[in-house]
Amino acid sequence: MYILIKDISDHVDKEVTIKGWLYNKRSSGKIGFLELRDGTGFVQGVVVKNAVEEHIWEHVEKVTQESSVIVTGDVSKHPKQEGVFELQIKSLEIVQLAEEYPITKKEHGPDFLLDNRHLWLRSKKQWAIQRVRDEVIQAIYDFYHNNGFVKIDTPIMTPNACEGSTTLFGIEYFDEGEVFLSQSGQLYLEAAIMSVGRGFDFGPTFRAEKSKTKRHLTEFWMMDAEAAYVEHEESMEIQENMIVFIVERILEKCQSELTILERDLEPLRKIKAPFTRLTYTEAIEKLNSLGSDIKFGEDLGNDDEGMLTEDSDVPVFIHKWPREIKPFYMKVDPENPDIVLNNDLIGVEGAGELIGGSQREDDHEILKSAIKKEGLEGPEYQWYLDLRKYGSVPHSGFGLGLERTVGWICGVKHIRETIPFPRMINRVRP
């Protein structure tokens, strides 16, 4: 009976067939231990020379790492480890004998591994990361659909620059001139929620980042959410509920992947609402009291984020920032014209900024002058201004970076491992 490795515990003492690949092999000359994988999991197969036909043992001796194999045997409980199962192999068919596989047990440098990303994805840790990523994605869909948000696919090719003009990838678009790859779907999502009330997008976004850091990709996946009649405080509640929902889902569904990743689960189990809330002003005061010489009006760096979260079990909101250093679309605080109603959400364990969000400026005249001040006035933003002429409503939204979230949950330090095929300043292959 053909089964998947994930279901093997249902088949103890039965004969099953597994279609997969050889992950690893040890052999004493009389007994072989074949670690098999099929995409759903890993299992150890045991084959005893004297117990199988001669040609089967020849296959065992011949089969190489990453060869594709179809294996039949009896499922048994591991003699010592509870909850672990083995396959007592009776037959082994080699579908295709792999040539010498380039990724071995020895240490490989990151460039070598990235050059071989199409193969590196098969390594146990990389496999586990992609499965966690998949579950994070599904958790996000479930959270938004449970909460009445409609998926809106915002466009990738756009004539406007949502997040500044220094990190744009340009494209010649027929006779329409140069357009850019989207940095964020936010502006379009704001238009759509005036139809559907609450919306989210979830797709690739692009920043021509020249910085080579552990937290930057030129192509990464972002989830933007936006909701009509939702103001600053409620927006932060949605954000913390989402993070809690994702973490609970991963703890529930990805136990074996987190074990492979040697992830300490305690910090994840402590992620509960409410998260800490600090205004930007409070954050600066706290940093100063901790010895930093940061001044009001300056942006926070990685070190600052670290200092603000190191004594916290839960992510920390830094909200109500100086208007001067924030984008044009954020709503001015009615109580203080120098402040905007925005928030960053800083993750624990050095995860950095997971979310950026804000209430959006809904006053036509204030927004128009903010756009002008940014040097962005003109026809490309007219439609965005229209939203404040035809039934403007208070509304808020935020964006979650998928790779940073997956990196934090997996305990992976460089986000290049969290996306199947990373793109960075010097890397666009394979």
Added chain:
Amino acid sequence: MYILIKDISDHVDKEVTIKGWLYNKRSSGKIGFLELRDGTGFVQGVVVKNAVEEHIWEHVEKVTQESSVIVTGDVSKHPKQEGVFELQIKSLEIVQLAEEYPITKKEHGPDFLLDNRHLWLRSKKQWAIQRVRDEVIQAIYDFYHNNGFVKIDTPIMTPNACEGSTTLFGIEYFDEGEVFLSQSGQLYLEAAIMSVGRGFDFGPTFRAEKSKTKRHLTEFWMMDAEAAYVEHEESMEIQENMIVFIVERILEKCQSELTILERDLEPLRKIKAPFTRLTYTEAIEKLNSLGSDIKFGEDLGNDDEGMLTEDSDVPVFIHKWPREIKPFYMKVDPENPDIVLNNDLIGVEGAGELIGGSQREDDHEILKSAIKKEGLEGPEYQWYLDLRKYGSVPHSGFGLGLERTVGWICGVKHIRETIPFPRMINRVRP
């Protein structure tokens, strides 16, 4: 109590508050009928001049189409229509009074509507289409996760051309030279399933199509699925199961949207597995018998697709096409070297090609010479060839066009209405 219109039936005879927009207004001078929308649905509000305070009636007279409003009133059953509810309005607050709204009841041309896409999305029909689209998307995620597929986000910026080099959008990528926007994630997905067994991607794809037809966009969303150890016949079964699953989900969840779209449900109710299967050879014979002069080796046009499906209640697979007119990656039929193990799936009701798929060539030498024949040899395809050196397995996959699927299910003739912000040869705004 603040409620969403979708939940109004739970609040009969109770006072509720709705936050939304005015969709339409009729007034006799003594009684006003306000059609309200909040993103989750539409409801008629009734306001009697003599029954409300004077300033409320002033608001009723003043409020314009698409003004944002907060309305409080009592929920009642419609006196004549079963399952329809009304709001007996007691108070009306205008959040923002809309200027003269450009989209009125009169007929507007498509260019005008597309120029105002950010507002057009609010029209009832466009709202319904986006909600169906959202449900189709969620159905696809559910289908694949139910069936053990892992979401793999394939890259958008790639140095290779999966579907030919005539429809590529180019980007200058730092010092790496020109790269292209992805036409399909298939090749990358093939690499990933050698890790996860079964995978799917679902993201934007790009074709610099110069054709202006009802079925072409330059940016559209595609779902690719790929599975190891799945061969041609089983792949077609997955495809038909997916289509049936999507249609059943929409019939279950989107009744009110399909009513707004005036969609005839009978054809959708007939979508059941198995679908009709015709080999390409049989299809040519059938077309010839119906009077067409199409010859073996020619591609099928829209008219041919129409003739092949017009007597069918279910979509029609056309499979096993001539190798000569198909891409390099399709597996050659072991029984006939001139044929490949591929299929198109042609929808009923003139929906056209919904899916294209194939078993993939898994033999290194055959694939290598096919790549060479296409003029694509060189380093960009080396990693793809690697997949046939290190544990090659029989595998199959296919791609579903989201917009064509949504267009068919909604009964919308031009796919520009199925995507929030369509991009076509002469249209990249707003």
